[in-house]
Every structure is written in structure tokens, then in C-alpha cells.
Amino acid sequence: MQEKKKHIAGAYPPGVVITLDEMMRFEYYVQDIPLLPQHPVYTILAGRHASKLRGRGLDFEEVRIYVPGDDIRNIDWRVTARTGVTHSKVFNEEKERPTFIVVDQTSTLFFGSQERMKSVVAAQVAALSAFYTVRRGDRVGGIVFNEDGNEYIPSARSKSHVQYLLTCIAEMNAQLPLRTTVRPHTPVLNEILHRTGTLVTHDYVVTVISDFSEIDDDTIRHLQHIAAHNDVMLVHLTDPLDAQLPTGRLVLTDGNKQLLWNNESKHNGNSYTQNFETMKATLTERFRNYRIPVIFIDTALPVTSQIMHFFGKTNN
Template sequence: MNKVSVTLRALLKWEHLILGTDILPRQRVSSILAGRHYSMMRGRGLDFEEVRNYVPGDDIRNIDWKVTARTKKTHTKVFNEEKERPALVLVDQSSYMRFGSQNYLKSVIAAEAAALAAFRTIKKGDRCGGLVFNDDTMDWFSPRRSRQAVLQLLKSVSEHNAILLNQKHIKNNGLQLEHSLKRIANYITHDYILSIISDFSQCTVNGYKLIRKIAQHNDVICVHIEDELDLITDKNNMIISDGEKQLFWKKSKSKVIQSEKQDNDGLKDKLNTLQRKYRIPVIYLNTQQTLEDQIKSIFKSR
């Protein structure tokens, strides 16, 4: 696979690659098997099925006190997990994603992460859709339970990636992520799973508000694609090379360096706030390692 671009054929490998991981927890949030800490994810919702006699081991919180009082015998409510949770994948393929100082461009890692999320969704029997955007356009795909739906989504991802690769100039359209979130917020209802895959460099204040709004009744996962150079604040006299050509980064004024530091620190602060205060999971991916190795490492540590 080309490290600076991605094709539909390359994305299809994720359909057959078994990682042995799952973004969603296998137990419900309140399950006794969930451990001492509550999951950041809601898991599937619950549908009421019936009322039956209470047996030792049933959760006392599910006791139906009205039926118990009427029959003089303890009864409990029984619930079934909902059969599906629709998933949406929001994929950033804008100009700022055409960057990577190591092995991959951010746009490539984002495209692969989208493929992983989409194929995991339909293999679990849920509907999958999404939105792919660049600096000028956005493609919307309503959630459907079929492999063809995923192929259409990933075809759009690969096409946007090709446009990005051939683009000669960076376009500064910082409202595209916000507009994409508005489109999803107007469609989504409740109990959806939304994966936002971006470097979040162009996420506005209103964009973060929309993320928090959507997360009130749905599960939102922020997948942050970052590069080592994003974390470097002192870029004085830095030389960048691709092995053939060199770019000399001239010494910048202290105000510019301070501004870059604030931007980088501010982005991490916003993402940390989403995770800590609003219980929205943030997954950090980089441009150094393969996505497969990163996913295995993330879920092994958890």
C-alpha cells in the first residue's frame, strides 16, 4: 500500500483482517462483569420483554413492585438487548490531513480507521453510514445494513483521498468539520454510534458544542490523528527533507512560536475535556505506526 494515498482495494483488506478487538464493550454499562469503573460507552439499549417470578441472583433494581404488591409474590422485569445500534463514520479528508512526517499521511490513517469502523459495524449486524468531507464537498450516506453500503462509503473515502493527493495548495476552510457535524446532528436521533476521525485542527467552538450535544443521547468516539511534528513547538531553524529535497524552516518570532504552542496545547485540552468531563472516548492514532499495530496496542493496554 502507498503510504501517501489509499485505494478502495487497499481499504477492503480490513474486511478480512481479524484484529480481535472491539470498540464497544461486550457487557452493558451496569453489568457485574464490567468491573469497578463505568464504561464511557452506553452499549446497546434495552427492550422490555416480560415480567416473571423473581429468582435468587436477579438484579433487585429490576423488581416490579406493582406486580409484586398485587400478587404477593416477588416479580422482576426482564429486558433484552436491542438488536442493533446504527453507526455513522465521519471522515476528514481536508487539506490539513495531507500531512505526515513519518511513514503515513494523516489522511491515510483516517481512511483506514474508517474502513475498520465500517466493517466492524456490519459484521455485528448493525446499519452503517457516514459522511466524508474535504475542503469543498461532503458526501452523505444513510445507514444501511449491507456490504454494498460500506463499499459506497469507502469508495467516497478513496476518491476524496485521491483528490487530496493531487491538490497543490492547502485550502483554509475551517468550517467544513462544523458543517459536517451539523448535518449529522440534524439527522441523528438517539442510540447511534458516531466515530469522528480527524486531526481536529479545524474544529471550531461550535464544532465542540455539536459533539457534546450529539453525545447526550448517542455514543461518540473521537479518533484523533496526530503527527510528531504537531507536538514540536520550537521550530527554529528546522530542516525538513524527503530524502531528495530539503525545506529550511526559518527562525520564527517568539510570538509565532508561542501561538503555535497555545494552539497545540489548546487542542489537547479540548480533547481531554471531552473525555474527562463529558465522558466521550478519545482514541489517539499516529502517523508512525501501522493502524493494525496501534489498534492492537490500544486495546491490549485496556
């Protein structure tokens, strides 16, 4: 079976299908990422360091709603009496930050116009996040999913465990070229987010990697629920064709119907690009209300440089 999967991956150009060996190489890329950011950050690179965590320590930080498992000694009785809802005090503390990675490998991600498929980039981001988490001494786990099912990987702290996680990603990634239809994406994503909300407790760094092409109110509700007691990061995968179509006449199809498109007709090209930029701005602003940062990763650029750029900006 493993030999067959290797053959399938080897039958396609680089960037179409990713192998386990390719993902394992990302262990070396994380060596250049600083272990101690100057400020607390809510990113896929968060981990074991002095940060704004929900726990018991020396310096009072804030008050939040009580979560089962909190130390009862930290209950703020004044706020509880005033609001009628049990609240806990939050302190600065050095504490483990387990990472939970949600990796989309559905058919909608089997798309890329230049360097890599979105599905391959999703796998690369997951590998980078997993190796960095283990390097920090924290646990990592997650869910890899497509339209037909999912694989849950419990959190653990070892290179062999990361290899198991990446093996699951490689196996689902290898199935994508064999698919002949694209099924609705949003219901599958929502189901996985609902399950994620039942698996993570609190103080996790939850990284969701997808293209979020058609999210709905349920998607936002599930993410808001997870973010209530965890730090959530959305990695939004984009492609140059998402932002701009080639000039001239094009024939576009969804597999069933065709559309003749001309960028120069009725300012179609400008409207297409403007809609993409509006989507990015709206998505960023919408999730900012829930303290959920969104990082956009382009399939045409190296993943490592984009992650490092984002990490550097966050810590400035």
C-alpha cells in the same frame, strides 16, 4: 474514470494516497477483534452486545430526558413531575448499534512526515470501523467530506455497502495531491457536524475522524448535541512532527509567509512539545465532561495495532 483514479493513486508512494483495494483488505484485520467486550465501551468498536443502551429491557440502568420515539411506557412520572421535564427510564438491553462514520478528507489532513498521510490513516480507521460494524451484524453509514462538498452514505448492513462507503473515501482521497491551497478547516467540519446531528436520531455510535487542529465553540456545541442521545468517539490524527520538530534551523511556511525556526533558541523545542502535550490533555479532559472519549492515532504506527491497544485498555 475508475482507470484514471487508479493511475493517480499508483503515481504516488504508499501512504500518500490510498486505494479501494487497500481499504478492502481491512476486512481481514477485524477477525482478531473480540466480539464480546467484558464491559460496555464507547468506542468505534461498539456494536451488538449486552451493553448500556437506551431501550427497554429487564434491568433498570438510569433515567434520562425523553427522546421522541422512546416507549411511553418507560416514562418516569416521578422524575418528570419533580423536574417539569419528561424523563424516560433506561434499561440494559441487547440492541443494534448502528455506526455513523464522519471521515475528514480536507487539505489539512494531507500531511505526514514518516509512514502515511493523515488522510490515509483516516481512511484506514474508517475501513476498520466499517468492516467491524458489519461483522457484528449492525448497520453502517456516514459522511465523507472535503472543502468542496460531501457524500452522505445511508446506513445499511452488507459488505457491498461498505465497499460503496470506501469508494467514496478513495475518490476524495485521490483529489488531495491535486490541491494547491489549504483552506480553513473548522467551518467545513462544523457544517458536517451540524448535518450529522440532523441525520442520526439516538443510540448511534458516531465516529468522527479528523485532526481537530482548530476546533471552536461551535465544534464543541455540535458534538455535545450529537452526544446527548448517541455515543460519540473522536479519532484525533497526529503525526510525529506535531509533537516534536527536528533540531537545528528550519524554514517553516504556510504557503504565503516564511518563518525561521530554531528548536534550541529560547527553548522553542521544549515549548513546542509541551504545547502539543497540553493540547492532548486539554482536549481529552474537555470532552470527558460530555462522555466523549478521544483516541489519538499516530501516522507513524500501524493503525490496527493502535486500535487493538485502545480496545484492550478499554476493556480491562
